[in-house]
Amino acid sequence: MGRQRQTPPTPLAEADPADDRRFVTALSRGLTVLRCFSPADRWLAHQELARRTGLPQATVSRLTFTLTSLGYLRHRAATGEYALSPAVLSLGFSVLSNFQIGHIARPFMETLAEHTQAAISLGLRHDTSVVYVAHCRSTARLILGLDVGTRLPFAETAMGRAIWCSASPGMQAVVARRLRAQDPERWPAREAGLRRAEIDWTERGYAVSESEWESEIAAIGVGLDLGDGREPLALTVGGPASRLQGALLHDDFGPALVKTGRDIVAAIQAAGWED
Numbered sequence: 001m002g003r004q005r006q007t008p009p010t011p012l013a014e015a016d017p018a019d020d021r022r023f024v025t026a027l028s029r030g031l032t033v034l035r036c037f038s039p040a041d042r043w044l045a046h047q048e049l050a051r052r053t054g055l056p057q058a059t060v061s062r063l064t065f066t067l068t069s070l071g072y073l074r075h076r077a078a079t080g081e082y083a084l085s086p087a088v089l090s091l092g093f094s095v096l097s098n099f100q101i102g103h104i105a106r107p108f109m110e111t112l113a114e115h116t117q118a119a120i121s122l123g124l125r126h127d128t129s130v131v132y133v134a135h136c137r138s139t140a141r142l143i144l145g146l147d148v149g150t151r152l153p154f155a156e157t158a159m160g161r162a163i164w165c166s167a168s169p170g171m172q173a174v175v176a177r178r179l180r181a182q183d184p185e186r187w188p189a190r191e192a193g194l195r196r197a198e199i200d201w202t203e204r205g206y207a208v209s210e211s212e213w214e215s216e217i218a219a220i221g222v223g224l225d226l227g228d229g230r231e232p233l234a235l236t237v238g239g240p241a242s243r244l245q246g247a248l249l250h251d252d253f254g255p256a257l258v259k260t261g262r263d264i265v266a267a268i269q270a271a272g273w274e275d
Contacts, residue, residue, distance in 0.1 A: 026063075029055060033063050034072065034088065038151065043081040101233070102134040104271055105264045109136040109235075112260045116253050118239035122224075123159045125231060126151070128178050130159045133233075153213065155179060155190035158221035159234040161197035161207035166223025166232035204250065205258045211241045218244040220254055222261040226268060235261050 017023055036044060036052040044052075050060045064082055067073040071087040102122060109120045113136045122134040132150040154160035154175065164172060176194075180187040197207040210218040219238035226232075237257050238244070244253070 029053070029059065030063050030067060033060065033067060034084065035151075037084050043076060043079070043083045046080050046082070049082065100271075101268060104268050105134060105235075106136070108260050108264050108267070109134065112237065112256060113137055115256055116237050116239075118237050118244065118253070121159065121236045121238065122233060123152075123236070124233045125154065125160070125163050125175070128154050128175065128182055130154055130157060130163065130234065155193055156209060156213040157236075158207050158209040158219035158238065159236045161194060161209060162201075162221030162223045162234040162236065163232055164194050165197055165201040165207055166225050166234070171231060204254060206254055210245065216241055218249065220244075220249065220257055222258055224261055224265050226265060235264065 018025075018028070032053050032055070033049055036049055046057065046060060046064065049064065050057045053060065055063075064073055064075070068075045068082070071085055074083045074085045075081075076083070105122055109122065113120045120136045121132050123130045123132045125131075129151045130153075132148050132152075135148055135150075152159060154164070164175065167175070176191070179190055183190075193212060200206065200208045206220045206222045208220050213219075217238060218241040219236050221234045221236035223232040223234050235257065237253050
C-alpha cells in the first residue's frame with residue numbers, strides 16, 4: 001500500500017476467467033440475478049431483472065425458477081415479482097462471522113473514526129463493484145448492519161480506486177476489460193478517473209474521490225496488500241464533501257488514513273492470519 005507504486009502500471013494481457021473452459025456460465029448468470037437486488041430493492045419484476053442482467057427473458061425465467069426452488073428467491077405470483085429470501089443472508093453472515101480481518105481491523109478503524117469523525121469502511125472488489133465488509137462510525141463501534149454488504153461502483157469511488165492502485169497489472173487489465181465491456185460509452189471517463197487516482201497515489205499515498213461518485217460525498221482510500229498474493233482490500237475515510245476537503249482532508253485525514261492502513265496490515269501479519 002502507500003507510496004510503493006511510483007509509476008502507472010502497464011496492463012498485461014491476462015485471460016478473463018469467463019473464457020476458461022472450467023467456467024460455469026449458468027452459475028455465473030444465477031449469481032448475476034441475485035446481485036441485481038440493491039439495498040433499496042425489495043421486489044423486482046421479471047422484466048426488470050432481465051433489463052438489469054442483460055439476459056434474455058427466457059433465461060431469466062429459468063434462473064429465477066431455479067433460485068426460487070432452492071430457496072434463494074421469493075416469488076409473488078400475482079405480480080410476477082421476485083425478492084431475495086433470508087437464505088441469501090445465511091451465506092453472507094457465514095462469511096462475515098469468519099472474516100477475521102474485520103475483527104483485527106476493528107480497533108484501528110474505531111480510532112480513525114473518532115479522529116476524523118467520519119465513516120471508515122473496509123471493502124474488497126467484486127467484479128466491477130466494491131463491497132463493504134466492515135464499517136465503522138465515530139460512535140466507536142463497528143456497525144455490522146445495512147452498511148455492510150453495500151455495493152458501490154469501482155471506478156468512481158475512493159475504495160475502488162485504492163484497490164486499482166494497489167493491484168497487479170494483470171488484475172488491472174481484467175478489471176479494465178470488464179468495465180469497458182460493461183459500458184463502452186462511460187469507459188473513457190472512468191479510465192481517466194483511474195489514471196488521476198494513480199497520480200494521487202504517487203503524490204499523496206492514497207486515492208481520492210471528491211464529488212465524483214455522489215456530488216455531496218468525498219472520500220479517500222488506501223489499499224491493504226496483505227502480501228500473500230490475494231487481491232488487496234481497501235480502507236476509506238468518507239463523509240460530506242462540504243467538510244472533507246482542503247487541508248483537513250489532505251493534511252490531517254490523509255496521513256492518518258495511510259498510517260492506519262499500515263498498522264492494520266502489520267497487525268494482520270503479526271497475528272499469523274490465514275484464510
